[in-house]
Amino acid sequence: MVQYTIHGGVPLSGEVNISGAKNAAVAIIPAVILADGPCRIENVPQIRDVTLQLEILRDMGARVSLVGENTVEIDCRNLRCTRASYDLSRKIRASYYLIGTLLGRYHTAEVPLPGGCDFGVRPIDQHIKGFEALGATVELQGGYVLTRASNGLVGTGVYLDMVSVGATINIMLAAVLAEGQTVIENAAKEPHIVDLANFLNSMGAQIKGAGTDVIKVRGVPRLTGGTYSIIPDQIEAGTYMAAAAAAGGEVLIKNVIPKHLECITAKLTEMGVEVVEFDDAVLVRRHGPLSRTNVKTMPYPGFPTDMQPQLTAALCLARGASMVTEGVWENRFRYVDELKRMGAHITVDGRVAIVDGNGKLTGAPVKACDLRAGAAMVIAGLAAEGTTVVEDVSHIERGYEQLVGKLQAIGADITREEEWDETAFPVGRSV
């Protein structure tokens, strides 16, 4: 059991460097399957979801070498099989991108239903609809999604019934080597979708419109290998912005694309936080009290659902009632009970939470229920009076590179410890 201990109430001060985007990396890594040559990917975050994604490829016969702290070379030309490991794949959400890439390249894929954070039902019907429209058959068997396109894939129009990041990416991946043109309408516009399209285009794909709600993919016969550097992580940057807002102080957040942060900057500004934009950095400064605000999460360029728990934690420190509406996931307020242990006054009704801020939180032992919920607990702990212990931080380490080290560098009193779980069955220990 790994846990973080935080002595809160210390304002943050200094500089923090943002890593490569998790949700871009976990799409770009399996996309290498489409390439006819080795790929060198730079600015890859060292996080568990990336390690797992690389492990899945390696298990299928890909050659994967870490050639620097954040650079990886992948060669998928000699894959042994088109069946992904069950145990590895179900540990992450993004393993489902192997369906699009394997189907696109080999016209057959056997990939387990994915895992990922628990926000209620997470269907993949829109992915399946896209694969079927391109000419594949899809069946579920023994926990696997089996997809096959015996006559190859043929480009077509696909209208997504809801804006889905995963379905947009998976259909793009399947369409890159298909015959003819695929048009994805009502596509997601997140920065990592543009990043994936840029990566694929740099290897010879013909994708237009990524970043708008209509993406056109003209199929090409082959992709080459190449070198590509992943964009900075919007959500990691937003998390440090929210931390500076909650704990107070002044933090320069470097290696970011300020445009991607505008939705977060807008909300923090409403809360009385000063945010100054530079070319590739933002300075976040908060010395006075925080103001209440309302927020609704939406697909990009709306306020990101992946920042909802972190902003809610900061809103507990504001005075007055804020309304937080979750517009993407059916159940993303499970962490609220943990914030209540720290003295937060929050009532949840369906997809709406009313945060009755009273200007303070107090330290307590809490759990990270999922990745961003865990980040919210850390933020709450940094701002709280007294000591907070965050348990189950393996969720956090799926998606944040060096969270503890980066926070220590900006003055936070946080440490990481490995604890025995006294209730666990004592395998190999004398009792």
Ligand code: EPU
């Ligand atoms: N949806 C469907 N059918 C589908 C696909 C999605 O009904 O076939 C619904 C979902 O249930 C949800 C909405 O559409 O209500 C949006 O889901 P989306 O497909 O966009 O989410 P995702 O691709 O599974 C990615 C990120 C999530 C992030 C969401 C929304 C990755 C690996 N995951 O998930 O990131 O919350 O987009 O922006 O890219 C995180 O990083 O902490 C994280 C959870």
